[in-house]
Amino acid sequence: MIAHVWLIPALPLLAAILVSAGGRRSARLAGSITAGAVFFSLIMALNVLTGLISAPGVEQVSMVWLRSAGNLSMELGMLVDPLSVIMLVIVCFISLMVQIYSLGYMAGDQGIVRYFSFMSFFTFSMLGLVLANNLITLYMFWELVGLSSYLLIGFWYHKPEAADAAKKAFIVTRFGDLGLLIGILVLAYFLNTFNILEVGEAVKGGQLTGHWSTMVALLIFAGAAGKSAQFPLHVWLPDAMEGPTPVSALIHAATMVAAGVFLVARLFPVFAASETALMIIAYLGGFTALLAATIACVQNDIKRILAYSTVSQLGYMMMALGCRDYIAGMFHLTTHAVFKALLFLAAGSVIHAVHTNDIRQMGGLGPALKITAATMLVAALALGGIPPFSGFFSKDAILMGIWAAGRMDLLMVGIVTAGLTTFYIFRLWLVVFTGRPAEKKYQAHESPWVMILPLLVLALLALSLGWLGENFRHFLSASWGAPSVGEAPHHRLIPMFALLASLAGFGWAYLVYFQKTISAALLARKFAATYKLLKHKYYIDEIYIFLVRQGMFMLSRGLAWFDRYVVDGMVNRIGEFCRLAGKGTRRLQVGRLQAYLLAFFLGLVVIMVSVLMTHPEILEIIRSYVCPATGRVVAML
Amino acid sequence: MTIGLVHYLVLSTILFTLGLYGVFTRRNAVALLLAVELIMLAVALNFTAGAQFWGKPGGLIFAIFIIAVAAAEAAVGLALVIAIYRNQKDVDLDRLTMLRW
Numbered sequence A: 001m002i003a004h005v006w007l008i009p010a011l012p013l014l015a016a017i018l019v020s021a022g023g024r025r026s027a028r029l030a031g032s033i034t035a036g037a038v039f040f041s042l043i044m045a046l047n048v049l050t051g052l053i054s055a056p057g058v059e060q061v062s063m064v065w066l067r068s069a070g071n072l073s074m075e076l077g078m079l080v081d082p083l084s085v086i087m088l089v090i091v092c093f094i095s096l097m098v099q100i101y102s103l104g105y106m107a108g109d110q111g112i113v114r115y116f117s118f119m120s121f122f123t124f125s126m127l128g129l130v131l132a133n134n135l136i137t138l139y140m141f142w143e144l145v146g147l148s149s150y151l152l153i154g155f156w157y158h159k160p161e162a163a164d165a166a167k168k169a170f171i172v173t174r175f176g177d178l179g180l181l182i183g184i185l186v187l188a189y190f191l192n193t194f195n196i197l198e199v200g201e202a203v204k205g206g207q208l209t210g211h212w213s214t215m216v217a218l219l220i221f222a223g224a225a226g227k228s229a230q231f232p233l234h235v236w237l238p239d240a241m242e243g244p245t246p247v248s249a250l251i252h253a254a255t256m257v258a259a260g261v262f263l264v265a266r267l268f269p270v271f272a273a274s275e276t277a278l279m280i281i282a283y284l285g286g287f288t289a290l291l292a293a294t295i296a297c298v299q300n301d302i303k304r305i306l307a308y309s310t311v312s313q314l315g316y317m318m319m320a321l322g323c324r325d326y327i328a329g330m331f332h333l334t335t336h337a338v339f340k341a342l343l344f345l346a347a348g349s350v351i352h353a354v355h356t357n358d359i360r361q362m363g364g365l366g367p368a369l370k371i372t373a374a375t376m377l378v379a380a381l382a383l384g385g386i387p388p389f390s391g392f393f394s395k396d397a398i399l400m401g402i403w404a405a406g407r408m409d410l411l412m413v414g415i416v417t418a419g420l421t422t423f424y425i426f427r428l429w430l431v432v433f434t435g436r437p438a439e440k441k442y443q444a445h446e447s448p449w450v451m452i453l454p455l456l457v458l459a460l461l462a463l464s465l466g467w468l469g470e471n472f473r474h475f476l477s478a479s480w481g482a483p484s485v486g487e488a489p490h491h492r493l494i495p496m497f498a499l500l501a502s503l504a505g506f507g508w509a510y511l512v513y514f515q516k517t518i519s520a521a522l523l524a525r526k527f528a529a530t531y532k533l534l535k536h537k538y539y540i541d542e543i544y545i546f547l548v549r550q551g552m553f554m555l556s557r558g559l560a561w562f563d564r565y566v567v568d569g570m571v572n573r574i575g576e577f578c579r580l581a582g583k584g585t586r587r588l589q590v591g592r593l594q595a596y597l598l599a600f601f602l603g604l605v606v607i608m609v610s611v612l613m614t615h616p617e618i619l620e621i622i623r624s625y626v627c628p629a630t631g632r633v634v635a636m637l
Numbered sequence B: 001m002t003i004g005l006v007h008y009l010v011l012s013t014i015l016f017t018l019g020l021y022g023v024f025t026r027r028n029a030v031a032l033l034l035a036v037e038l039i040m041l042a043v044a045l046n047f048t049a050g051a052q053f054w055g056k057p058g059g060l061i062f063a064i065f066i067i068a069v070a071a072a073e074a075a076v077g078l079a080l081v082i083a084i085y086r087n088q089k090d091v092d093l094d095r096l097t098m099l100r101w
Helices: A005-025 A030-054 A082-105 A112-131 A135-153 A160-193 A198-203 A210-227 A238-243 A245-254 A256-266 A268-271 A275-296 A300-323 A326-354 A370-385 A388-405 A408-433 A447-476 A493-515 A521-526 A526-537 A537-588 A593-614 A615-626 A630-636 B007-026 B028-056 B056-090
Strands: A060-069 A073-080
Touching: A005 A030, A005 A082, A005 A300, A005 B056, A073 A082, A073 A135, A082 A112, A082 A245, A082 A326, A082 A447, A082 A537, A112 A135, A112 A245, A112 A256, A135 A160, A135 A198, A135 A210, A135 A238, A135 A245, A135 A256, A160 A210, A160 A238, A160 A521, A198 A268, A210 A256, A210 A268, A210 A275, A238 A245, A238 A300, A245 A256, A245 A275, A245 A300, A256 A300, A256 A326, A268 A275, A275 A300, A275 A408, A275 A537, A300 A388, A300 A408, A326 A370, A326 A388, A326 A447, A326 A630, A326 B056, A370 A388, A370 A408, A370 A447, A370 A493, A370 A593, A388 A408, A388 A447, A388 A493, A408 A493, A408 A526, A493 A521, A521 A526, A526 A537, A593 A615, A593 B007, A615 B007, B007 B028
Parallel strands: none
Antiparallel strands: A060 A073
């Protein structure tokens, strides 16, 4: 079974090459080819999943790729365990749904071949990432994923915002990736291996202790925070919404941004070794969750609301991992992948119908877009944590995990965030689908069936996935590196509180945006300062720009001064000295032939005399050879 | 009084000195070349005298070499002088300073 696992990432890669090789000619077939490839990958992934359910275990295939002088070698290999298989299935499934959807959404776009080959390439990279059995392969695919994300955000590269957003995403995640790389190298330095299993064993065996383990864990977490858009590296994700909506659904909601959470889970033994690192992860996750949720409450761009929601939910998952509740984090990752992909695809369907991203220009779309509205409602209920939708179960699992870890402050943050989440998602849904249509006249029409079908499938899963909680827990606990788990922590009041918060959020959204008993504009005016702060996303982008301008540019100016006057000055002085020396000495070259001859002759005489003075025996030799008379003549000289 | 090695050497020294004087004083390039010939002949004479005195042929071989080199040098030197003359209408060494700084 495991021998064929390599085919799962290989098929999308093959499809990507095939489609791009076909060029313009494959425009009609591109989507079908790549979707077909990922369909077969999904079948195989499900096959591996069922195999692993019947016989749980951790399997690894690996070959040595580069052997270095020491005993450190780089491998290419795959690690198949419940964690990676779950990720395989999620990635293949969401990718398939999104690609089918894209057949409708992207139809008629000029760059459709490029689009599908990038999508397929992304799928390949992501599958390679989740299968990696060693840190070097993992890092390679990690960067490939970042590259495909860059390419797809900047898919409409003629739009300056899209090109800028692509660059921003690449550069911001680069900060984190640098940390990841250093972390990997430090790990390899101490433990002498790149293999994830061996790293885990070594760390468990106590080969990495004290401050080093905290430092390594935090460096690796920097990579995870970059990809998973955790504060303070979250700024790229909302801008990444400039890409096509299906791209946002696949990469920036369901899979790639979850890679950071996956990374923490994959290397959990490394994190588990440091209580400090886990604490920082938990609090940073909680902070991000709350921060992003508050921003999402006042945004008006439909995709940006969802983007901040993604940031917030990823913070939730990090919070769970930081509290050692590995399984709850992964469970939320799974359910979130489904309902957030659904939210994005439904949003794409709305955008497809009305050609705008601004929710203020929508309104009353419910009757025109019945299926979109219904599926999006399912996703919103799931995100909002309303039972019996999937989000309720995974969110409760996280809250329970936090409670079990004894972090009451984070529990409060989680519950408040749950309320805010319900508020902003129903604000979105109510504004878009209910009420009176906006003044702008549009002919909203339901999307074609290729777009509707994925919505329905995803909605079904968003509804039902939560019931698998116990099975999920049981299955995942067999995966490598999972902390030993006993009974799921249980607390009767926490789900109540969370549900209460969610209902409060829903009620508030209902009053403000449906009943309009409370005027949103009035609220904005009354809390003008807060509103402005949230509207500008806490001015984080502005702070970064300020820091770059003031900090980096100042530093650059100083360095430029140093370069101009010290480095260049030294070079100039040397040049000047040479020029002056030449100017002085060229006077010696008088240009008269006889002057040179004279100098030459005098020089010869000087050499001869000095040789004779220092070696008087030469005179003796000459005297002995020639007659005494000659000897006397020479001696006179 | 027989003519011995010393006489040859003295003659050679006189020729060499004359050549040196010519090299340093002549302003005409052709005259300078002639003076150089004189120096070389002085050396050649020296070598021949030595060969005669020690009864070894090495000096004679050197003399032949020197004559050959002198011929070649004269040919190249005169060719250069003619080329310079065609170019500058002048072979006065004091005035040939166009390559100076």
